[in-house]
Amino acid sequence: MNQLDALKQFTTVVADTGDFKQLAQFQPQDATTNPSLILKAVQKPEYAPLLKDTVAAWRGRALDEVMDRLLVRFGCEILGTIPGRVSTEVDARLSFDTSATVSRAERIIELYQAEGLHIDRVLIKVAATWEGIEAARRLEARGIHTNLTLLFSMAQAIACGQAKVQLISPFVGRIYDWHKKHAGAAWDEAARAGANDPGVQSVTQIYNYYKHFGIATEVMGASFRNVGQITALAGCDLLTIAPDLLAQLAQTEAPLVRALDANAARKMEIAAVQYDxxxxxxxxxxxxxxxEKLAEGIRAFAVDAIQLEKLILAA
Structure with a gap:
């Protein structure tokens, strides 16, 4: 059995891509997108018609609406190839505006519903700022499920649990990047691999906290740099993985064991924390x-959203 099939025994595997033509070969349950992934996809020749068709159909509408319609178009194509859910992101420039985030999320859901898709097949991705978490709390209360992204800390995870969000996406690779950069010449790659990877440690701590206290929010490790980070989190609720790493897992026959265990987490001594x-x-x-990583992530997604808008205007 290859490692991808072995991982699927413990963990729901999610594809981290806007390139829906790649999805079938890996048979993921869910898929996640973001402005950067959609931007990458629409610049490929095979997706150019999709961009042109969407822009032509809605020319003259507000730019933010055309953008949402393009994101939903990709989401619908993805949902046609997977059995589960797709995550579609609210514009990162709204990360500090609760009411605008709620409004944008509601419109995205309405666009999916207009395509005949059930609300439960869509997760609205929102940055895990205080305002984003509050927007997610309001959306969840209305039956709109959310995926809180750009999550790097226990504080963000605990606040998301309090808000009863559907799912969080802690960013393993970006945590690893930060620690590696700050350690400089002192960084020891071998010593900080696997379970000792700082990104893996962060997700493990969040997973154990949630399971210990019976928090229903799903934990989905994201943003991986290598296969070792993925295998060290086998047993996490979900892992969202880029196609190149899915391919590496599918080509590897090495044994894979469960690393995270909800039953073990329930027996741990963990102090409860509440945040206002x-x-x-x-x-x-x-x-x-x-x-730093939250601010940097919001800035990067905003830059890519602006690039996507330029492509829409040029189409």
Whole structure:
């Protein structure tokens, strides 16, 4: 049995791509997209007609609406090839505006429903800022499920659990990147691999906290740099994996064992934490890595959203 099939025994495998023509070979349950992945896909020749058709159909509408319609078009194509859910992201430039995030999310859901898709097959991706988490709390109360992204800290995870969000996406690779960069010449790759990888440690801590306290929010490790980070999180609720790493797993026959275990987590001694807004902001501020990576992630997604808008205007 290859490692991809072995991983599927413990964990729901999710494809991290906008390139829906690649999906079938890996048979993922779910798929995730973001502005960067959609931007990458629409620049490929095979997706150019999809961009042109969407823009032509809605020319004259507000740019943000055409953008949402393009994201939903990709989402619908993806849902045609997978059995589960697709994650579609709210514009990162709204990351500090709760009401605007709620409105944009509701429109995205309405666009999917207009295509005949059930609300439960879509997760609205929102950055895990305080405002984003509050928007997700309101959306969940209305039956719209959310995926809280750009998540780098325990404080973000705990606040998301309190808000009863459907799913969180802690970013393994970007946590690893930060620690590696800050260690500089002192970084020891072998010593910080597998279970000792700082990104793996972060997701493991969040997973154990959620399972210990019976928090229903799903944990989906994201943003992987290597296969070792993935195999060290076998047993996590879900893992969203880029096609190149899915291919590596499918080509590897090495044995794979469960690394995370909900039953073991329930027996651990873990202190409960609660956050109000001030406490959350202070805890996030105390975490230099999470503060920097959250801000950097929002900026990068915003840049790619602007690039996507330029392609829409040029189509």
């Amino acid at each position: 807004e001030a406490g959350f902001r202070y805890a996030l501020n105390e975490d230099a890595m999470a503060t």
